[in-house]
Amino acid sequence: MGPEEDLPTLISRKDHLNVLRYVRAHQLREPNLVVTHGKKMLESKSLGDAERLASLEQICIAACDIGDLDLAESCLDSIVSPSINNKSLVVTKDSSRYRKLLALCLEAAGNYESAAAVYDILLQDNPSNAYAAKRKYCILAAQSGKEIEAMKALDEYLSKHPGDLSAWYQMAEVCLSVSDFKGAAYCYEELVLGCPLDSNIHTKLGEAYCTAGGVENAKLARKHLAQAVQLDPNNLRAWYGLVAAAEGYLEEVEKISKNKRETEEEGVEVAKELIKFGGEKLVGIYKGSKMAKVVSMVLKESSESL
């Protein structure tokens, strides 16, 4: 596979093996593509054992993704089948890689108890098996009515693996779904530590603080949305967020007592400037587009209310 080979080329050439390799290498989630090309590729007898096993694993996971459980089961059977020439590549049912696949198939079939039992065995053999711990959380998250248990399981996972950013992202989503915006902000703060230059994470953090409410949170919202637009001036979501957060801050300041309002004078001036600045930027972005008039109406209303 050379550097000039891209996925559409490989697909049109019906190069099934390299389509699968491409998807694996780029870690794409294309289950329909994998299943279509995988089935055709398995018919070929000239496949080496190592390549065959890797492809079977990939097709099995894709089959679980699209709900083709018969295909997933047949892949599992083929993996442990004794008809392998290279004896060092024989897979037995004790293999932890095989067991991971088996448990995934059980999850896809809705057989959560058996899947959890397999993950428990994997955790017994290796207590720091992060994959098994995460799948145990996923089993709880997949069932309606078990949201609290799922949150506890994810919390426990995060206390043992605090560096796992994707788990923090998932926890943020879980917090948002139960309207715990302060909790979501905490998770996004962890993500910002891991990816300080990611404009989208600063945007999400700012939005979470803005929704949580209160003067201090409103100030933090303003700060992170301003950081987001500085990191990526084309982040339209961050520009909208900045104007909304600055307006939100002014609303919060109106609610507090007059004495405390005096300490926020400078903040109020900053917020007003941000509303004007953000508003001008947004109007500029939409100039000449279909939404230009509607955007101007909204932002004119913002600046008139200052």
Add this chain to the structure above:
Amino acid sequence: MSAAHKIYMSTLAETKMALHSVKHGFSNPIHGIVLGKKSDDDNADLLEIVDVIPVCHEVPTKPIVDMALRLADAHLQQQRGAEKNNLTIIGWYTSNASTSYDETPNLSACRVASSMSSSDNGEEGDNFILVLVTTSGILAAVSKDSSDSSLSPLCRVFQKDVKTKTFSQEVDSALVLQENETSYIISKAMLKEMPIYDFAEHISNFGSDEWSKMDWITNSAIKL
């Protein structure tokens, strides 16, 4: 609901909600604005759901909801000024992230609906509705036998409970009217894969080639 007792659901509104749900609804909640009017004719107890504006396919945050509502409102003002229609914002629609058969609207949709209805004045706020696009309804719409009228309706409508002030009071499905051919039209739209865009897609894809096509307010590509 103090005045309107019956609800008429237009096929256009249902189609857009179905397409929005099918595009993003796999393990994501969807949210959007419901547009309509109280009927002017002699049958004054009728609330018409005419159209919807898709907003997002994630838990809605304050900036997203505020900005989407203000832009939608400005668009409606423009339409009223040009005498194209006289629609107002009459509700919010949602679909839950996790599927189950005994569904009630998710917490964030209830919060958004409560805050929108309390910021309206008096009677208008009481008529505010929350529409839930159900899992069983989507399954029925994508099933091959979509001509069967006994299949689950796509949406269930909720209104504010007078005592608890939460959107937990379901409107009797017998009072929710729709056109006869709705299921068939929705299936056809799904098969054609008619494109639908929401506010979140519009603000997340600035700079891409597709950006100018993402008219999330009108979604004019959806023709029935």
